[in-house]
Amino acid sequence: MHSPWADWDHVLKVDPDKDLVDGETFDDVCETGTDAIEIGGTLDVTSDKMRRVIDACRTHDVPLYQEPSNPAVVVEDDALDGYLVPVVMNAGDVAWITGAHKEWVRIDDVDWARTATEAYIVLNPEASVAELTDADCEQNADDIAAYAEVAERMLGQDVVYVEYSGTLGDPEKVAAAYDALEEATLFYGGGIHDYDDAYLMGQRSDVVVVGDLLHEEGCEAVRETVEGARDGKAAR
Numbered sequence: 001m002h003s004p005w006a007d008w009d010h011v012l013k014v015d016p017d018k019d020l021v022d023g024e025t026f027d028d029v030c031e032t033g034t035d036a037i038e039i040g041g042t043l044d045v046t047s048d049k050m051r052r053v054i055d056a057c058r059t060h061d062v063p064l065y066q067e068p069s070n071p072a073v074v075v076e077d078d079a080l081d082g083y084l085v086p087v088v089m090n091a092g093d094v095a096w097i098t099g100a101h102k103e104w105v106r107i108d109d110v111d112w113a114r115t116a117t118e119a120y121i122v123l124n125p126e127a128s129v130a131e132l133t134d135a136d137c138e139q140n141a142d143d144i145a146a147y148a149e150v151a152e153r154m155l156g157q158d159v160v161y162v163e164y165s166g167t168l169g170d171p172e173k174v175a176a177a178y179d180a181l182e183e184a185t186l187f188y189g190g191g192i193h194d195y196d197d198a199y200l201m202g203q204r205s206d207v208v209v210v211g212d213l214l215h216e217e218g219c220e221a222v223r224e225t226v227e228g229a230r231d232g233k234a235a236r
């Protein structure tokens with residue numbers, strides 16, 4: 001797969017298990033100005049819920065990616081631009097490093113031309129993703145830089161993802177991952193609530209990922225984070 005994310009500043013992550021705010025539709029979601037929509041969440045995602053979001057977004061131009069949390073929720077659909085499959089670098093349970101992937105490849109005919117992996121470094125111990133994967137979130141900036149380098153140089157990962165789902169991360173740790181990478185694209189996600197948060201992390205990563213804000217505050221708040229991410233990158 002080529003690397004469309006190399007040109008992105010902002011990704012909106014839609015959790016198929018969560019509602020939009022009252023009065024908003026997926027048409028509004030597709031018009032927030034984000035560079036791509038990723039559909040995924042850790043808990044209570046099903047292929048039916050995935051399909052509902054894909055269907056609601058299919059007529060829009062915004063690139064649409066599925067981020068499956070396990071092989072059972074992978075949906076085949078021409079409306080998808082591709083699949084971004086997590087690999088959790090600091091998982092305690094190896095199922096989330098290669099085990100689930102091995103099972104997926106065993107049972108499915110994987111469309112590799114439309115599939116890429118994301119090397120996650122999971123850093124908020126309170127997040128469901130940390131609990132599920134038994135991630136070791138006690139990592140200092142040097143550890144994180146080393147994980148990022150291992151992901152890019154040893155495992156050939158094109159996307160490294162510093163994940164603080166639910167809370168705003170430590171900017172110095174995010175910058176450490178950014179500085180450790182040569183070509184790979186750094187995604188930052190977690191706790192982005194407004195323009196300033198997005199600006200802060202936009203200065204320290206390639207792509208700012210916004211999730212819960214969409215479901216809690218709505219599209220106008222997301223639009224501000226698109227601006228913040230772009231301005232932060234431009235000011236770097």
Ligand SMILES: CC(C)=CCC/C(C)=C/CC/C(C)=C/CC/C(C)=C/COP(=O)(O)OP(=O)(O)O
Nearest residue numbers: 041042043069070071086100101127128129165
């Ligand atoms: C092999 C295949 C197809 C899938 C496995 C992919 C892996 C390794 C998944 C483990 C990590 C994971 C569950 C990633 C999902 C993306 C993610 C981090 C979503 C954010 O989730 P949270 O915000 O923690 O959870 P909720 O919002 O659902 O509570």
Ligand SMILES: O=P(O)(O)OC[C@@H](O)CO
Nearest residue numbers: 165166189190191211212
């Ligand atoms: O929901 P938030 O905290 O914005 O996190 C975004 C994303 O990194 C979750 O995987």
Ligand SMILES: [Mg+2]
Nearest residue numbers: 165166211212
């Ligand atoms: Mg979440």
